[in-house]
Amino acid sequence: MSRNPSLTQTPMPVQDPALRARNFDEVALGYSAALAVEEAGRCLDCRQAPCIAGCPVGVRIPDFIRQVAARDFAAAFDTITQSNSLPAVCGRVCPQETQCEARCVRGIKGEPVAIGRLERFVADHHRETVGARPEPVPANGHRVAVVGAGPTGLSCAADLAKLGYSVTIFEAFHTGGGVLVYGIPEFRLPESIVRDEIANLEALGVRLETNMVIGRVLTVDELLDDFGYEAVYLGTGAGLPTFLGIEGENLIGVYSANEYLTRSNLMHAHDERYDTPIRRSHSVAVIGGGNVAMDAARTALRLGAAEVTIVYRRSFEEMPARIEEIHHACEEGVRFENLASPTRILGDERGQVQRLGCLRMELGEPDASGRRRPVEIPHSDFELEVDTVIVAIGTSPNPLIRNTTAGLETNPRGCIVAAADGSTSRPGVFAGGDVVTGSATVILAMGAGKKAAAAIDAYIRGKTEPKDCSEN
Numbered sequence: 139m140s141r142n143p144s145l146t147q148t149p150m151p152v153q154d155p156a157l158r159a160r161n162f163d164e165v166a167l168g169y170s171a172a173l174a175v176e177e178a179g180r181c182l183d184c185r186q187a188p189c190i191a192g193c194p195v196g197v198r199i200p201d202f203i204r205q206v207a208a209r210d211f212a213a214a215f216d217t218i219t220q221s222n223s224l225p226a227v228c229g230r231v232c233p234q235e236t237q238c239e240a241r242c243v244r245g246i247k248g249e250p251v252a253i254g255r256l257e258r259f260v261a262d263h264h265r266e267t268v269g270a271r272p273e274p275v276p277a278n279g280h281r282v283a284v285v286g287a288g289p290t291g292l293s294c295a296a297d298l299a300k301l302g303y304s305v306t307i308f309e310a311f312h313t314g315g316g317v318l319v320y321g322i323p324e325f326r327l328p329e330s331i332v333r334d335e336i337a338n339l340e341a342l343g344v345r346l347e348t349n350m351v352i353g354r355v356l357t358v359d360e361l362l363d364d365f366g367y368e369a370v371y372l373g374t375g376a377g378l379p380t381f382l383g384i385e386g387e388n389l390i391g392v393y394s395a396n397e398y399l400t401r402s403n404l405m406h407a408h409d410e411r412y413d414t415p416i417r418r419s420h421s422v423a424v425i426g427g428g429n430v431a432m433d434a435a436r437t438a439l440r441l442g443a444a445e446v447t448i449v450y451r452r453s454f455e456e457m458p459a460r461i462e463e464i465h466h467a468c469e470e471g472v473r474f475e476n477l478a479s480p481t482r483i484l485g486d487e488r489g490q491v492q493r494l495g496c497l498r499m500e501l502g503e504p505d506a507s508g509r510r511r512p513v514e515i516p517h518s519d520f521e522l523e524v525d526t527v528i529v530a531i532g533t534s535p536n537p538l539i540r541n542t543t544a545g546l547e548t549n550p551r552g553c554i555v556a557a558a559d560g561s562t563s564r565p566g567v568f569a570g571g572d573v574v575t576g577s578a579t580v581i582l583a584m585g586a587g588k589k590a591a592a593a594i595d596a597y598i599r600g601k602t603e604p605k606d607c608s609e610n
Contacts, residue, residue, distance in 0.1 A: 142179030145248025146508030150255050155469035159439050161406055165466060166230070171209070174259040178207035180561075181251050184243050189253060192241035194585030195228075195293070197221045199238055199253055207258055215264040218257060219272075222297035224289065224335045224584065226265065227318060229258025230327050233460050234579040247483040258463045259321035265334055271341035278302035280598050283367040285352045285539070288316020289580045290571030291338060292595075293587030299342040301595055304427070306352040306367075311404065316375055317572075318406040318580070321396070325440070329403075339542055351482045353538035358546075368601070369566045369594045372554060373587060376533040382425065386483030387529070390573050391417055393489030395426070395434040395530035402437050419526035421445040423494045425480055427457040430577075432464065447522060451479040451499050451512040470492035477501070478567050479512060483527055494522045535573045543567070551576060560590030561597075568594055 151167040161278035181203045189199045198217055205214035217548065218225045234240075234254035237557045242250030280303050282290045282341075289307035295305045313319060315332040340346065352358060352374075361367045379394030381387050398416070401407040406442050407416035422438040424431050427450035438446045448467070450457060453476050457464060468474070477499045484493040501510035546557040547563035553574055558570040570586030572578055 142377075144180060145244075147180075147252045147255075148173050148177035148250045150252070150326060155466075157435075158325065159470035162440055162608075164328055165325050168262055169255055169259040171211075171259075171263070174206055174256055174263075175209060176534075177252050178203045178256060180244055181207070182243055185505050188241040188243065189238040189251075192238040193221075194237065194581045195222045195588055197238075197257070202251070202260065203251065203256060206260060211260055211263050213270075214260045218260055221588075222245060223293055223339065225257050226261035227289070227327065227335055228332045228581055228584070229254050230260055230331070231318075231322060233579055235461060237581065244250055249608050264556070267493055267509060272338055274299060274341070274343040275302050277304060277343075280304065280367050280602070281306070281367050281376075282371065282594060282598075283308060284359070284363045284371045284373060285357050286310075286316060286375060286571075286573075287314035287336070287346060287348075287372035288375050288571065288583065289318060290374055290375075290583035290587040290590075291316070292336065293584040294371045294570070294591045295344045295587075296339050296342060297591035298594060299339065299344050299376040301591070302346075303595075303598075304343070304349055308344040308347045308356070308361075309346060309353045310374075312348050313404070313544050314348065316373075317377075321402075321433070322439050323399065323403055324408075325436065326433065334383065350450050351538070353542040358539065358543040358564075358567060358595065367578075368598050369568060370541060371560070371587070371594065372535065372562075372567065372573055373571045373583070374571040375574045376535045376537055376553075376577045378534045378552075379529070380532045380534060381529055382480060382531065384480060384482050386485060386491075387484040389483055389491050391419075391485075391490050391526045393417075393482060393526070393528045394426070395430045395528050396533060398434055398528050399430070402441065408437075408441060416441065419443045421447075421522075421524045422526040422528060423447050423449050423475075423480075423522055423524045424528045424530055424606045425449050426532075427452065427459055428530065430529075431458045431461055431530035432459045432467050432472075434530050436467055436470060438526070438528070439470055439472065447475050447524070447610075448472060449475045449478050449480060449494070449496060449522070451477065452501065452509060456501075457475075465549065477512070478520075479514065480527075481519070484521070492523070492524050492528055494527055496520055496522065498590055518555070533572075533577045535576075539573070559587065559593035560586060561593055566597070568597075 166596035202214040202217040239250040243279040244290040405414040406412040407414035482495040499512040502513040545564040
């Protein structure tokens with residue numbers, strides 16, 4: 139293939155920051171075919187292919203990039219989808235810079251190949267120019283239930299369907315997608331993209347049952363004992379918000395990021411055609427430094443806030459959000475109050491948020507996470523005048539499943555205890571994604587779903603295949 143010697147990535151077109159900060163249209167506009175071929179030409183086609191080891195779902199990255207460089211986009215799509223059932227999603231929201239691109243040899247001198255952008259291009263090109271849905275494979279006569287239609291559940295269901303299993307996904311919300319639709323804003327991941335990816339799964343034969351709260355409508359025990367499912371995969375995520383436990387968190391105008399984003403994304407509060415209530419803020423403080431905090435801050439801007447400030451107790455260097463998301467937030471006018479820790483939220487006589495009290499911090503020695511530990515600076519109190527506070531410091535699993543499923547071991551954080559292959563203490567019950575790890579990335583959740591699908595297949599085949607009792 140034609141080599142591109144450039145040490146820098148081919149830029150991807152984006153919306154102008156001044157315009158996009160007030161609309162919910164997608165920020166990144168994607169590569170054209172010419173730009174994709176140009177970027178694919180930067181790949182060194184390494185024999186060892188360390189980038190594959192950095193991909194939690196094992197996409198054959200050099201193969202699909204070679205196919206893009208040769209303009210064989212259909213073959214590239216086939217290569218990606220052998221391992222990844224949600225390529226248009228992953229191309230947009232995966233932290234490639236810490237995974238596949240972090241292993242890219244081209245990145246030793248210069249910037250790594252833009253693997254995520256190329257994956258997105260291939261998926262979008264297929265959707266826009268081909269549009270063909272996958273064909274279902276012959277049924278093998280076995281049934282599996284998947285609880286949760288988020289990234290890990292969708293990944294597990296897709297792999298099982300490709301093996302011939304009859305798969306039903308039970309989803310608590312009225313639509314599939316999980317965190318992909320309630321947690322990630324339209325300007326990063328359009329809902330239409332998620333719907334299209336789910337339609338591909340349904341074409342494979344996967345059934346999606348919405349408004350099904352497992353643990354209330356049905357239990358896991360009932361799925362196994364009464365409804366004929368031979369295994370259950372729990373991919374219910376970590377949707378229970380964590381708060382700081384400081385004074386004033388019950389004031390009017392305090393949100394968890396989970397609620398704020400769900401109202402805007404899943405319930406369309408940003409759209410005047412919907413009657414979903416959400417606070418129309420002037421000045422917003424978002425507490426936290428992860429991708430969810432960036433999403434909440436950028437959403438607040440688009441909902442009309444004049445000022446939005448990220449309050450984070452460490453520095454930019456320790457911030458867990460993707461570099462691209464931090465960069466986009468800065469471009470759009472989000473302020474950063476780093477090395478600051480909230481101490482209390484103050485309200486007015488009507489019980490509404492008025493100010494956020496904070497302390498200045500400095501960085502000490504690294505903690506268990508490897509990041510330098512924030513240490514309070516005595517007598518460094520200060521206040522921010524805000525009318526809305528959004529808490530984005532993490533989530534944990536909802537206790538409903540663990541409280542209604544017999545024999546299911548959980549840890550002190552409320553996460554389900556599962557082996558590397560997703561098997562749990564309850565025979566026939568597997569689990570993966572955020573319900574096991576706590577809040578993590580989409581692609582890691584998908585990788586867990588793939589591993590569990592293989593383990594479920596082995597478990598069912600082990601139960602049903604006849605034993606060879608012949609003597610030697």
